[in-house]
Amino acid sequence: MTQNYRIILLPGDGIGPEIMAVAVDVLKVVGTQFDIQFDFQEALIGGAAIDATGEPLPSATLDSCRNSDAVLLAAIGGYKWDSLPSHQRPEAGLLGLRAGLELFANLRPAQILPQLIDASTLKREVVEGVDIMVVRELTGGIYFGKPKGIFTTETGEKRGVNTMVYTESEIDRIGRVAFETARKRRGKLCSVDKANVLDVSQLWRDRITQLSQEYPDVELSHLYVDNAAMQLVRAPKQFDTIVTGNLFGDILSDAAAMLTGSIGMLPSASLGASGPGVFEPVHGSAPDIAGQDKANPLAQVLSAAMMLRYALDQPKAADKIEQAVLQVLEQGDRTGDIMAEGMNLLGCRAMGDSLIRALEKS
Numbered sequence: 001m002t003q004n005y006r007i008i009l010l011p012g013d014g015i016g017p018e019i020m021a022v023a024v025d026v027l028k029v030v031g032t033q034f035d036i037q038f039d040f041q042e043a044l045i046g047g048a049a050i051d052a053t054g055e056p057l058p059s060a061t062l063d064s065c066r067n068s069d070a071v072l073l074a075a076i077g078g079y080k081w082d083s084l085p086s087h088q089r090p091e092a093g094l095l096g097l098r099a100g101l102e103l104f105a106n107l108r109p110a111q112i113l114p115q116l117i118d119a120s121t122l123k124r125e126v127v128e129g130v131d132i133m134v135v136r137e138l139t140g141g142i143y144f145g146k147p148k149g150i151f152t153t154e155t156g157e158k159r160g161v162n163t164m165v166y167t168e169s170e171i172d173r174i175g176r177v178a179f180e181t182a183r184k185r186r187g188k189l190c191s192v193d194k195a196n197v198l199d200v201s202q203l204w205r206d207r208i209t210q211l212s213q214e215y216p217d218v219e220l221s222h223l224y225v226d227n228a229a230m231q232l233v234r235a236p237k238q239f240d241t242i243v244t245g246n247l248f249g250d251i252l253s254d255a256a257a258m259l260t261g262s263i264g265m266l267p268s269a270s271l272g273a274s275g276p277g278v279f280e281p282v283h284g285s286a287p288d289i290a291g292q293d294k295a296n297p298l299a300q301v302l303s304a305a306m307m308l309r310y311a312l313d314q315p316k317a318a319d320k321i322e323q324a325v326l327q328v329l330e331q332g333d334r335t336g337d338i339m340a341e342g343m344n345l346l347g348c349r350a351m352g353d354s355l356i357r358a359l360e361k362s
């Protein structure tokens, strides 16, 4: 029986529309192969939405997302909008989407593919076999805490303020996602905080430690974020699952991405307790290469595979996409960010065509 899904596409800015086009083509092919009918609807977010409507997240976009089975997002942001006040910037649209859909859990897997070991800036023996899942809290912490803003003091000096805040229930719900995730993987969870300095981190550490009593099969460790950043590049294989707050997770997931060769390879899933999730690459809108057919579309395509697996319960179609990605890499196809000597340099579109051929052949 044909399965029907309503998918909202948010191509956004910069390289967003280029990589989204590839992901949609790939989904259409697996759709016909697995009897899945996608009803794709495009909506505005980020700079594209600001230009068209004056707002980074029009209410029509949030409503469409709420009424969908899943949301596939590319990226937002760009130089053009960088001087706007923070609440009017493209980034505010993305944060509003995450908050509006209550997507508190962001899963960011960083797995080194054997074909790309030499694309990593680290030595082969350091990165070979790396397989990390960063579980990042996504709707709290310093990104959303109040007070926030730029205020003027009594002496007329400007003062910028953000507040890092977590409640027990916010820590517990992301903690549970992380313990469950670790349990399905290699059973190791490292919680990352700054409890030597920040009270909010002390509460984080206390709650995660408390929660670990419910998961005796998961081995829990704690690291301060500065050490964690160092350990990620020194010996990344020590990590299985990492759980951390919003800001630390943002930074550590970019670092983890680079272990795998390029940020252009890393997908993510943003999930709530119920309702549609958002599937998006870890990278941004890459304005420096936008419109030049140079972007690596694989993080976007792998985000579409995560959508099939986590939101639509179509693991076979997800496997098929992931296999096609491995196959094009195996045959030597590379975009500029993962290019190595002796490989075939392709643009974004040609990489998409190659993926389609791989899907149709297998």
Ligand SMILES: NC(=O)c1ccc[n+]([C@@H]2O[C@H](COP(=O)([O-])OP(=O)(O)OC[C@H]3O[C@@H](n4cnc5c(N)ncnc54)[C@H](O)[C@@H]3O)[C@@H](O)[C@H]2O)c1
Residues within 6 Å of the ligand: 015, 074, 075, 076, 077, 078, 079, 091, 094, 263, 264, 265, 280, 281, 282, 283, 284, 285, 286, 287, 288, 289, 294, 295, 296, 297, 299, 337
């Ligand atoms: N989820 C998102 O939408 C998201 C995430 C991060 C940054 N941003 C926004 O993107 C804009 C640019 O931010 P940035 O430059 O710090 O980060 P970025 O991730 O956009 O780019 C960092 C570097 O990685 C390269 N890169 C990124 N994705 C690539 C891909 N698919 N293929 C090849 N190369 C790729 C870029 O060319 C650039 O050199 C900013 O406005 C930022 O706020 C958006």
Ligand SMILES: CC(C)[C@H](C(=O)O)[C@@H](O)C(=O)O
Residues within 6 Å of the ligand: 077, 091, 094, 095, 250, 282, 284
């Ligand atoms: C663009 C920005 C708001 C976003 C974040 O900081 O969460 C991005 O860096 C990410 O990693 O998804």
Ligand SMILES: [Mg+2]
Residues within 6 Å of the ligand: 250, 251, 254, 282
């Ligand atoms: Mg980021």
